[in-house]
Amino acid sequence: MEEQRGRRFRPGRRDRPGRWPGRWHGPGPWPGRRHGPDGTEAAGAHWPWRSTVLFTVFVLVGSTFAEHQQPGREPLGVPGRVLLLVASGLLLWRQRHPVSVAFGTATAALVYLAAGYPNGPVYLAVVVSCFGAVVTGHRRAAWASLGLLWAGHVLVALWLYRLLPPPHDKGTGIGPEVVVAAWVLAVLALSELARVRREQWARERADRAQAARRRADEERLRIARELHDVLAHSISVINVQAGVGLALLDSDPEQARAALTTIKDASKEALGEVRQVLATLRAPGDAPRAPAPGLDRLPELVEQAASAGLTVEVEGEPPRLPPGADLAAFRIVQEALTNVVRHSVSRHARVRLDHGGGVVRLEIDDDGPATGAQAGGSGNGLAGMRERAAALGGTIEAGPRPDGGFRVLAVLPSHPREDQ
Template sequence: MRSIRLTRMDWRDPAFAAGLTLFLVIGTPLVPRGQGIEIQLDPLGYTLLIVSGLTLAFRRVAPTAVLAVTSLATIVYYYFAYPGFFQPSAALVSLYTVAALGARWTALVSGAALCAGLLLISFRPAGLPDRQAFDGPLWVGGWFAAVIVAAETARQRKAYLNEVEQRAVDALRTKEEAAKLRATEERLRIARELHDSLTHAISLVNAQINVAAHLFDRDPDRSRTALFAVKDASKQAMGELRSALEVLRHDDEPERPHSLRQLPDLVKASEQQGVAVKVTVSGDSPAVSQHVDLAAYRIVQESLTNAARHSRASTVSVDVRYDYDKVTVRIEDDGEADSSSVVREGVGIRGMRERVAALGGEFEVGPRPTRGFAVKAVLPLGRSEDDNGGTA
């Protein structure tokens, strides 16, 4: 049997109980006596009417107890043959409350017990003739059945509305969480772009400034060349920063021109820092999606920057191999790292790993068996935006 969900008393319940009590006390004496066996209302009759009505003030706090009191008052009322047919209304209200709160079987059993009690009263020696004995119980029983059905319908409707409301709340929460996740991913993407691009340019500026300062007096021509390299690097940094700011100003991501086709520019920038770069490209270059092309470019860029800043390498090899369904990028340097070196993943390596993971690829980083450092990224090929429906 389902338990009843109790609630706190509402100010409307005492107000309703007082109104119904007033109606019973005033309206019952005005009803004409139908069968001629009813007696006039006396103090006990009025007491039963008042108790039945006022008890409803607690119908939400103690619904089962209120149902028992109103049902017992109804049986006693008709046992003494008091007049009127308004008195069962209090029992009907309490029965509706019990059923609406979820105790359907409690309401059914209580209603059946009340009808049985009224039926027994009808067969008492001073009662109605046999042919009319069932009129009262059937009349009350019909109302009880209608009340239980109405209460169950209202309860089911309320449960349905609560479920719909909860689904709406869950959908809104899911939408907000998805929006927060997209915002977080976008911030991380912008952070990676700023780090990969600006770090490379600033590293180049720092190296060329040192060269210019060191050769300012001894070799003005080389110093001037280094300053021009600083100018180009700073211009590149300004372009990268402007591109990142465009993402923040507009909803649509601006077109990013960086791709593996610009490897010669990265090689030139690295050689200006004193690092010789050897590039090898093998396989047929298919139409690569913009995201894969950009990720590969940034991985090469970050690796060259790390080779110049941290590895103290003099030579770096960049191997790009195109296969049917993937592109493999491998960058190796001849820096100071050896097989016992520990990889400390900073922002740059973590950014490369995130880029590869976002595309569903594979990423490896660590010292080479002999000497130097190696970075390997395997990126699955995606559909190119320039390829009209073709398969990359």
């Protein structure tokens, strides 16, 4: 905004209104144009030229044919055709000013009727305008315009026919007026049905859009969680080994070389897993290039922890789990061991695996004490573990043990539901 206030508009600049088509985002040249939140013209705000021209031609031709079929009525002539053009031409504004068009077409049709011109398709203009008014939410205007037309028709047919052309006209009686009333009610009923159906479609579109946004948010959260778990574990190992390498670079070059080798392997594995996670952002339908990690890769976690100076003892056999539960269990163990490396003085940890009764229990313990106030980590890792468990219908318990150290206990269902 500050840049716009400071800009000087000089003749010949491209940002002058009307100078360059498509550059001006102010009100358009057409009255009543509606714009959406992104600056584009709102749906339904265009000019219906083609349909209006075709409808006008149909009304003129049909009325001329009706004139030959009703010789007792007033001949159309120029005034009658002008009224037909007005009633049909008003439909050009039916999407921008539906209320005005509804009353305008009803008034033109009523004047046409009072002038004694032959009955014909002029009434279809009233039907189209009132239908559009109801569908766009202007129900009272549509009902009022049709009521105005029907009341005028009753007055002309039962009373004013003596004073209006054509000469020697006779009244029609109450029977035809009942038919006209039924016709009016049928038009309104169909319009209301179309309005309800249109609102239902709008709600369904909104629900689908909201569901799509929710799935996108869940996917972004999943990718962020995967990246956090992958990078936190690998960077922790790299950090520890970098410190070891720096400390032993002069006194023990071979040990420093081993630390650098561990850093290389950990960074390579992290890059591979990051590529695998980001592969889900490719075009829909592409299959992942590598299977998601699971508890069968526990030996790799143990080896990585050992390279960071942490001895891990595993008790129990990894159970066979569905891919989603297997990945969640692997990430939970990975995050728990990462927290031990980063936040615990202990160089020994235990991983217990137990499954039965439809659940899998993962217990990760260390002997502590913590290196700082955050014994279990910064909080993001624990929050990610809880989200993974909750998504599968499981639970996570994490906290200090009574005898010192820290424990993470995860209980996951062996066969989580697909909709969770």
